[in-house]
Amino acid sequence: MKKRAIGQSGWLWTSLASVVAFIYFFPVLFIILTAFRSRSDTLATPPKWIFTPTFENFYHIFFRSMANSTEYVATGFHVYFFNSIYISGMSVLLALLIGTIAAYGFSRHPLRGNDTYLFIILTTRMLPPIIVIVPIFLIFRITGLAGTYTGIILMYTAFNLPFSIWMMKSFFDELNTEIEDASRMDGASESSVFFGVCIPQVKAGLAATSVFALILTWNEFLFSLLLTNKLTRTMPPAMARTIGGEINVDYGLLAAMICLFIIPIFLITYLLQNQLLRGVTFGTIKK
Amino acid sequence: MKRSTGFLAWFMDPKRRGPMLIAPAITVLLLVNIIPLMWSFGLSFFKYRANTLKLPKFSWFYSYEKVLTKDNIWESLQTTAIIVAGSVGMQMVLGFLLALLFASQFPLRKILLMFVLAPMMLSNVAVAIYFKLFYEPEFGLLSQFVQSFITGEMYVLLSTPAGALIGVIFADAWQWTPFVMLLVLAGLVSVPKHLYEAAEIDRMSWWRKFTTITFPYVRSLLLLAVLFRTIETVKIFDLVFILTNGGPGTATETIGVLVYRTAFQFFRTSNSAAMGYILLFAVIVLTSLYLYVIKQRESEEI
Numbered sequence: 001m002k003k004r005a006i007g008q009s010g011w012l013w014t015s016l017a018s019v020v021a022f023i024y025f026f027p028v029l030f031i032i033l034t035a036f037r038s039r040s041d042t043l044a045t046p047p048k049w050i051f052t053p054t055f056e057n058f059y060h061i062f063f064r065s066m067a068n069s070t071e072y073v074a075t076g077f078h079v080y081f082f083n084s085i086y087i088s089g090m091s092v093l094l095a096l097l098i099g100t101i102a103a104y105g106f107s108r109h110p111l112r113g114n115d116t117y118l119f120i121i122l123t124t125r126m127l128p129p130i131i132v133i134v135p136i137f138l139i140f141r142i143t144g145l146a147g148t149y150t151g152i153i154l155m156y157t158a159f160n161l162p163f164s165i166w167m168m169k170s171f172f173d174e175l176n177t178e179i180e181d182a183s184r185m186d187g188a189s190e191s192s193v194f195f196g197v198c199i200p201q202v203k204a205g206l207a208a209t210s211v212f213a214l215i216l217t218w219n220e221f222l223f224s225l226l227l228t229n230k231l232t233r234t235m236p237p238a239m240a241r242t243i244g245g246e247i248n249v250d251y252g253l254l255a256a257m258i259c260l261f262i263i264p265i266f267l268i269t270y271l272l273q274n275q276l277l278r279g280v281t282f283g284t285i286k287k
Numbered sequence: 288m289k290r291s292t293g294f295l296a297w298f299m300d301p302k303r304r305g306p307m308l309i310a311p312a313i314t315v316l317l318l319v320n321i322i323p324l325m326w327s328f329g330l331s332f333f334k335y336r337a338n339t340l341k342l343p344k345f346s347w348f349y350s351y352e353k354v355l356t357k358d359n360i361w362e363s364l365q366t367t368a369i370i371v372a373g374s375v376g377m378q379m380v381l382g383f384l385l386a387l388l389f390a391s392q393f394p395l396r397k398i399l400l401m402f403v404l405a406p407m408m409l410s411n412v413a414v415a416i417y418f419k420l421f422y423e424p425e426f427g428l429l430s431q432f433v434q435s436f437i438t439g440e441m442y443v444l445l446s447t448p449a450g451a452l453i454g455v456i457f458a459d460a461w462q463w464t465p466f467v468m469l470l471v472l473a474g475l476v477s478v479p480k481h482l483y484e485a486a487e488i489d490r491m492s493w494w495r496k497f498t499t500i501t502f503p504y505v506r507s508l509l510l511l512a513v514l515f516r517t518i519e520t521v522k523i524f525d526l527v528f529i530l531t532n533g534g535p536g537t538a539t540e541t542i543g544v545l546v547y548r549t550a551f552q553f554f555r556t557s558n559s560a561a562m563g564y565i566l567l568f569a570v571i572v573l574t575s576l577y578l579y580v581i582k583q584r585e586s587e588e589i
Contacts, residue, residue, distance in 0.1 A: 105305050123571055128543060139323060239412055262413065281511075
């Protein structure tokens with residue numbers, strides 16, 4: 001292996017990097033702290049840095065107290081939470097299935113105009129969602145797909161598909177085709193080459209692709225805002241609605257909601273650090 | 288091995304293997320992306336409002352004419368350009384500096400890197416809500432900082448046009464600086480070590496080492512970062528929509544917000560389709576440029 005120019009630096013460099021990382025990370029840290037503050041501590045000026053942590057904000061996401069009573073009623077957030085999981089899970093599964101097969105096709109059995117197809121597929125991912133949403137909105141209204149799980153899952157499948165194809169193609173392109181050719185010589189059928197030889201080698205790729213697609217779908221706002229109703233809404237538009245009122249915004253509550261987003265993302269960022277570059281560029285840049 | 292006959296054999300023909308494998312994907316994309324796009328292309332030549340029962344009326348280039356002369360499209364293109372220039376510029380500078388910081392190996396590097404990389408994985412909605420709290424005049428951190436250290440008064444950033452633009456640019460740049468950093472980092476670690484060793488022997492100055500060794504390795508990735516971020520920032524919607532809703536007035540009304548308002552607040556459906564096509568054209572040009580640079584880069588390094 002060629003020697004790369006990664007220098008070795010000591011703890012001095014670590015402390016410098018820690019300071020920078022801390023400043024950069026400060027906004028997020030502040031949110032996490034706010035989520036654990038009680039209501040009166042949240043509004044304190046100057047901000048209280050030492051306080052008794054409480055989980056009441058997290059509780060209030062799902063149950064809120066009525067104005068004049070001590071009774072708690074469900075906010076309906078558990079529905080949005082479930083919708084987010086169900087809709088992103090289903091659409092990622094579908095997109096990964098269709099996308100992996102297509103990626104294998106593009107990688108191993110190129111067509112005439114292979115690059116053109118791939119360009120068009122990438123363009124559908126790059127183009128502003130706002131352009132597609134206008135006609136989709138009308139079509140969904142006519143066909144009655146608006147507000148249904150089927151509709152939004154179909155939409156997100158198409159949203160994840162270009163990403164899955166480009167990502168998986170980049171993983172297939174990296175494989176050594178000699179192993180595949182050898183098993184073909186041994187009389188393996190095309191499907192057993194695909195399932196038995198290729199898929200096991202791109203397991204890590206499949207995992208990375210599905211996690212990135214899950215994050216993209218989990219975070220998506222516009223499609224869900226326009227194509228779902230009260231029963232099928234996902235988390236992002238539900239969260240955005242919470243601040244719609246402007247007055248009497250419960251910051252602790254919002255911070256707790258953001259926390260629900262942030263914490264899993266952190267773990268994922270850490271675990272997928274080596275695939276991050278490929279993931280955020282839709283598989284167009286490998287290293 | 289038994290060969291199947293008839294219909295199945297037609298399917299299994301090795302000649303058709305490629306098309307058959309990509310057929311399902313193409314079908315979904317046709318149904319959910321291509322056909323709707325063609326639909327809205329057609330719609331842009333009609334007069335149509337989605338909130339009335341009136342049938343679309345064919346009107347040639349009426350919508351385009353209206354969009355280019357009457358609506359705020361030039362203004363919003365200008366706003367979008369300011370945000371793109373400000374945000375992408377900031378991301379490039381900060382991303383480059385952060386990459387230089389993380390280009391060497393030191394203890395706890397992976398953990399610290401996680402903290403810096405995480406913002407770009409966050410939902411735009413979460414970032415927008417967060418910055419809304421951050422800029423909030425009474426309790427927001429920014430206002431409290433200004434209040435206690437500088438002016439002694441509450442600070443309302445988002446109420447002035449310039450302030451709102453700065454607020455949007457800052458939030459977007461904060462979220463996406465890690466992206467640029469990641470790309471630059473990939474370039475920095477790909478520089479072969481022996482080049483630096485040779486430069487040491489030649490007693491090259493720090494600046495000459497940077498311009499003759501480091502920069503050439505990072506150049507193509509920098510260009511890709513600029514293109515990718517430009518494509519993404521041109522489409523900016525969620526952040527602006529939640530943070531400022533295009534305001535105050537139309538000060539932060541980017542092209543994405545304008546299309547949204549035209550389509551779903553004023554229901555000038557065909558006008559919004561026409562606007563969309565102007566935006567689409569820009570994105571297609573940028574995307575082909577992006578792929579061209581990738582091809583160049585791949586053919587350069589073997």
